[in-house]
Amino acid sequence: MHIKSAEFVMSNSDVAKCPKSMLPEYAFIGRSNVGKSSLINMLTSRKSLAKTSGRPGKTQLINHFLINKNWHLVDLPGYGYARVSKSSKKVFQKFITQYFGLREQLVTAFILVDIRHTPQPIDLEFMQWLGENGIPFSIVFTKADKLKPKAIENHVEAYKTILLETWETMPNYFITSSSKNIGKDALLEYIDYLNTNMKLESN
Numbered sequence: 726m727h728i729k730s731a732e733f734v735m736s737n738s739d740v741a742k743c744p745k746s747m748l749p750e751y752a753f754i755g756r757s758n759v760g761k762s763s764l765i766n767m768l769t770s771r772k773s774l775a776k777t778s779g780r781p782g783k784t785q786l787i788n789h790f791l792i793n794k795n796w797h798l799v800d801l802p803g804y805g806y807a808r809v810s811k812s813s814k815k816v817f818q819k820f821i822t823q824y825f826g827l828r829e830q831l832v833t834a835f836i837l838v839d840i841r842h843t844p845q846p847i848d849l850e851f852m853q854w855l856g857e858n859g860i861p862f863s864i865v866f867t868k869a870d871k872l873k874p875k876a877i878e879n880h881v882e883a884y885k886t887i888l889l890e891t892w893e894t895m896p897n898y899f900i901t902s903s904s905k906n907i908g909k910d911a912l913l914e915y916i917d918y919l920n921t922n923m924k925l926e927s928n
């Protein structure tokens with residue numbers, strides 16, 4: 726898919742105020758600093774469409790971008806646990822769970838994980854939470870430029886082993902590097918495929 730236009734639409738923390746249009750939507754989520762905003766810039770070939778930073782916590786709001794005037798890309802803040810007072814129960818930040826609970830336009834989520842790290846409980850728990858709520862997702866491994874090909878293979882295998890303990894099949898996944906422009910075509914083709922299939926289904 727060729728990206729002809731990419732425009733910032735709005736930022737907000739209130740899911741009810743997100744764009745009302747029913748255009749298909751794709752959300753990028755993961756821990757702070759994993760490279761969500763950088764990935765959106767790579768996909769759109771716009772250097773600073775989404776704001777990036779070396780310091781974790783740069784993106785604080787739900788950011789909508791309109792692509793080719795017919796679908797939305799969404800840049801979300803990094804997730805962490807929100808503390809529930811007087812309880813040790815862990816929950817994800819409220820507006821993140823609200824976003825996923827309320828956005829009917831969402832076609833699929835992309836969960837970003839840093840390829841260098843071993844599977845982290847918070848990422849596995851978030852995938853679990855999406856699964857329990859019937860929200861489809863793919864995994865996007867980021868920062869592949871930081872590892873040699875063999876190490877990339879080993880890290881993906883380690884992830885598969887852990888996921889297959891709870892999931893019947895390995896979710897769809899992509900290997901990417903925003904600094905080396907890796908994985909862009911595969912991701913855009915996948916989104917294009919989903920956009921086309923959605924149109925066929927609604928006809």
Ligand SMILES: Nc1nc2c(ncn2[C@@H]2O[C@H](COP(=O)(O)OP(=O)(O)OP(=O)(O)O)[C@@H](O)[C@H]2O)c(=O)[nH]1
Nearest residue numbers: 757758759760761762763777778782783784803903
């Ligand atoms: N080497 C390398 N660095 C990357 C890559 N993608 C992002 N980074 C760096 O990682 C840092 C965080 O990138 P962001 O895109 O701001 O990450 P984010 O997930 O949006 O972070 P928050 O908005 O804070 O949650 C920046 O210093 C980026 O330059 C990549 O593919 N390779």
Ligand SMILES: [Mg+2]
Nearest residue numbers: 761762783784
């Ligand atoms: Mg960000």
